[in-house]
Amino acid sequence: xxxxxxxxxxxxxxxxxxxxxxxxxxxxxxxxxxxxxxxxxxxxxxxxxxxxxxxxxxxxxxxxxxxxxxxxxxxxxxxxxxxxxxxxxxxxxxxxxxxxxxxxxxxxxxxxxxxxxxxxxxxxxxxxxxxxxxxxxxxxxxxxxxxxxxxxxxxxxxxxxxxxxxxxxxxxxxxxxxxxxxxxxxxxxxxxxxxxxxxxxxxxxxxxxxxxxxxxxxxxxxxxxxxxxxxxxxxxxxxxxxxxxxxxxxxxxxxxxxxxxxxxxxxxxxxxxxxxxxxxxxxxxxxxxxxxxxxxxxxxxxxxxxxxxxxxxxxxxxxxxxxxxxxxxxxxxxxxxxxxxxx
Numbered sequence: 001x002x003x004x005x006x007x008x009x010x011x012x013x014x015x016x017x018x019x020x021x022x023x024x025x026x027x028x029x030x031x032x033x034x035x036x037x038x039x040x041x042x043x044x045x046x047x048x049x050x051x052x053x054x055x056x057x058x059x060x061x062x063x064x065x066x067x068x069x070x071x072x073x074x075x076x077x078x079x080x081x082x083x084x085x086x087x088x089x090x091x092x093x094x095x096x097x098x099x100x101x102x103x104x105x106x107x108x109x110x111x112x113x114x115x116x117x118x119x120x121x122x123x124x125x126x127x128x129x130x131x132x133x134x135x136x137x138x139x140x141x142x143x144x145x146x147x148x149x150x151x152x153x154x155x156x157x158x159x160x161x162x163x164x165x166x167x168x169x170x171x172x173x174x175x176x177x178x179x180x181x182x183x184x185x186x187x188x189x190x191x192x193x194x195x196x197x198x199x200x201x202x203x204x205x206x207x208x209x210x211x212x213x214x215x216x217x218x219x220x221x222x223x224x225x226x227x228x229x230x231x232x233x234x235x236x237x238x239x240x241x242x243x244x245x246x247x248x249x250x251x252x253x254x255x256x257x258x259x260x261x262x263x264x265x266x267x268x269x270x271x272x273x274x275x276x277x278x279x280x281x282x283x284x285x286x287x288x289x290x291x292x293x294x295x296x297x298x299x300x301x302x303x304x305x306x307x308x309x310x311x312x313x314x315x316x317x318x319x320x321x322x323x324x325x326x327x328x329x330x331x332x333x334x335x336x337x338x339x340x341x342x343x
Contacts, residue, residue: 030115
């Protein structure tokens with residue numbers, strides 16, 4: 001299959017990123033810590049690897065990784081989410097400021113910890129992950145405060161990304177309120193869903209981007225138990241959740257998509273990843289590029305190709321990674337050459 005976007009068009013869309021209005025990002029937020037080292041023996045205390053630590057670093061995690069991705073692409077964003085009233089909340093806000101991302105939309109809550117995920121890794125594998133978090137839905141008071149922040153910020157933003165990691169931020173009431181607010185406008189409201197959130201919570205969003213496993217779970221939750229075809233899953237989600245645009249990421253099989261503004265046909269594009277080192281954060285890169293590209297005037301298929309290239313870059317990096325415009329264009333040139341050689 002050939003790439004259905006020219007280099008000139010690819011570059012035209014990406015070059016508009018700096019001119020875009022900021023994108024509003026709402027969802028669960030937290031910190032990713034990486035502890036990297038070398039395993040040369042088994043611990044004498046228990047049959048587990050003994051890691052000799054060589055390096056530690058912190059990254060913006062969960063929805064904050066979307067804002068980090070957008071920043072790397074020269075797209076401004078405002079992040080809205082909930083943290084605890086603890087030391088990690090201070091650390092999180094410091095990380096935002098260090099990365100040039102506003103803290104205006106961050107709300108504190110005494111009842112919950114700031115989400116903190118530590119990955120213990122070597123050069124070749126992840127040994128374990130340690131999570132500090134609460135999955136309890138935010139209370140009404142915090143929800144009201146968060147919604148007020150979002151509403152205050154909405155006017156200066158042309159798109160809204162809801163990033164759902166099922167840590168309690170995106171409640172049914174919050175999503176419904178935002179869908180109602182955005183549905184009467186031309187602005188994009190997009191959701192990267194969680195597999196554990198009831199799919200009807202997302203009804204009426206403009207764009208939905210599940211992966212295949214999430215799509216299967218959502219279709220079953222809607223009462224369709226014997227559906228295996230991606231085409232069928234896509235049609236069910238578009239119809240029952242009343243979404244305008246749908247992209248289902250299929251891992252090594254690429255992407256499937258429907259744009260009801262064009263037709264009801266499911267279209268496919270292949271994956272362009274050359275070497276997969278680490279898939280963590282690839283979904284964040286994907287939706288960041290899809291929404292930025294749509295806001296820059298791309299069709300859904302063009303946005304999917306650009307997103308596909310971005311995901312191809314980040315899965316070749318270690319940890320929760322980002323991609324910049326130069327890396328995007330270089331990767332496009334690389335896969336174009338590869339596909340031409342195979343033709």
